[in-house]
Amino acid sequence: MKKNKKMKGSTVQTAKKETQLRSIAIGIGVVLIITGIIGILHNMRSSEDWSVSNEGKLSYELPEKADYSITNTNTIQNNNTLRSITFKSKDTSIQGLIRLPSSTEKVPGIVVLPGAGVTKEDQQGLAADLADMGYATITVDQRNLGGINPEADLELFEQGKEPVEHNMVYDALMAAEVLRDQKEVDSERIAMLGISNGGRFAIIAAALDPEIKGVIGISTSGYQTSSIDKNMVDEKAYRFYRSIDPETYIASISPRKVIMFHATNDSIIPYDLVEETFELASEPKAMYTVNGTTHGYSSSTKEELEKELALIFR
Known part of the structure; x- marks a missing residue:
């Protein structure tokens, strides 16, 4: 009888151990499932860093630090480092x-x-000025060298995919992060400047980046999409x-400043379109009219550009 009691006790202990092991296994399984869900959600957040x-x-959500490499450094040209x-x-x-530029202090x-x-x-003529x-x-060097395809981008957007033009805006934001990371540059004094299509992205x-001190648009304009009746078009297209x-x-x-330069007879973008875009900007803002048909930067506006940049960075 004692032997049977002993065997019975041993069986009970074994059952308890098996129950404990099952509980532990279930607990580990639950932890792994939760961890997996957290990982999936994290990856979803990481891949969906844009919205409209x-x-x-x-x-956009930007990474904390730009990922870049210097492929050629300290080339000297006209007393500038390239x-x-x-x-x-x-x-x-x-x-x-x-x-x-050659300077002993950090520059904007x-x-x-x-x-x-x-x-x-x-x-680089503009960059040198x-x-x-x-x-x-x-x-x-912008994606597609600045060329755009709105129809193809619309198809991507309708499929829930990120349009190339959105990526080009992101490229501009990342370029600002790279510039901020240079030891010669004052990271708190960064501005955007764009020409034609580049002006739109700028x-x-x-x-989108409240740390940008101001923007200069040269030979650029908007698309007047505010005139679209949203009740007459597809919601995603709008x-x-x-x-x-x-x-x-x-x-x-x-309250950051918007500066625009445009030729009266611009050969690509009509002057009246620029006037409409400029009208929508809030103060402070300034518009400079250039005589002629020039599309792009003209060195004749260097003095005005220098004056306005000084105001942006003051």
């Missing part, structure tokens, strides 16, 4: 050229976004077209 509001306003860089932006790598920085078909090297004024610049990027129009954002840049 019902009113058509784009928003630094070739490559930085990661979304699904691609962007090539940029940093120009630094300007992100320069060329127009369609214009390379970072083509835009800005260096003469005492400003560092980062000029980028205006949107300046509106949101997309509004999201790529600088006129959707330009008023929100205030």
Whole structure:
């Protein structure tokens, strides 16, 4: 009888141990499931760092630090230091050229976004003028060299995918992060400057990043999408077209300054379109009219540009 009691006790202990093991296993399983769910949610947040509001306003979450490498450094040209860089932006790598003026102190920085078909090297005349004024610049080769395809982007947006034009705005924001990270640059004094298509991205990027001190748009305008009757078009199409129009954002840049330069007989963008865009900007703002048909930066406006940049960075 004692032996049977002993065996019975042993069986009970074994059952208890098995129950405990099952409980532990279940607990581990629950923890793993929860961890997996958290990981999935985290990845979803990481991949969905952009959104467009019902009113058509784009928003982005930027990484804390730019991921870039210097591919060629300390080339001296006209007493300026040139630094070739490559930085990661979304699904691609962007090539940029940093120009630094000779200075013993940190200088303000300007992100320069060329127009369609214009390379970072083509835009170095403007960058050199800005260096003469005492400003560092980062000029980028934009995706598709600044070319856009709104119809293809609309298809992506309707599929819930990120449009290329949105990525181009993100590229501008990342370029600002790269410029801020240069030891020669005052990270708290960064402005945006864009020409033609680049001006559109510059205006949107300046509106999205409150740390940007101001924006200069040269030979650029909005698309007048505010005239679209949202009740007459597809809701997603309305949101997309509004999201790529600088006129959707330009008023929100205030109290930072908006500066625009445009030729009276611009060969690409009619002057009256620029007037409509400028009208939507809130104060402080300034518009400079250039005589002729020039589309792009004209060195004849260097004095006015220098004056306005001084006001932006004061």
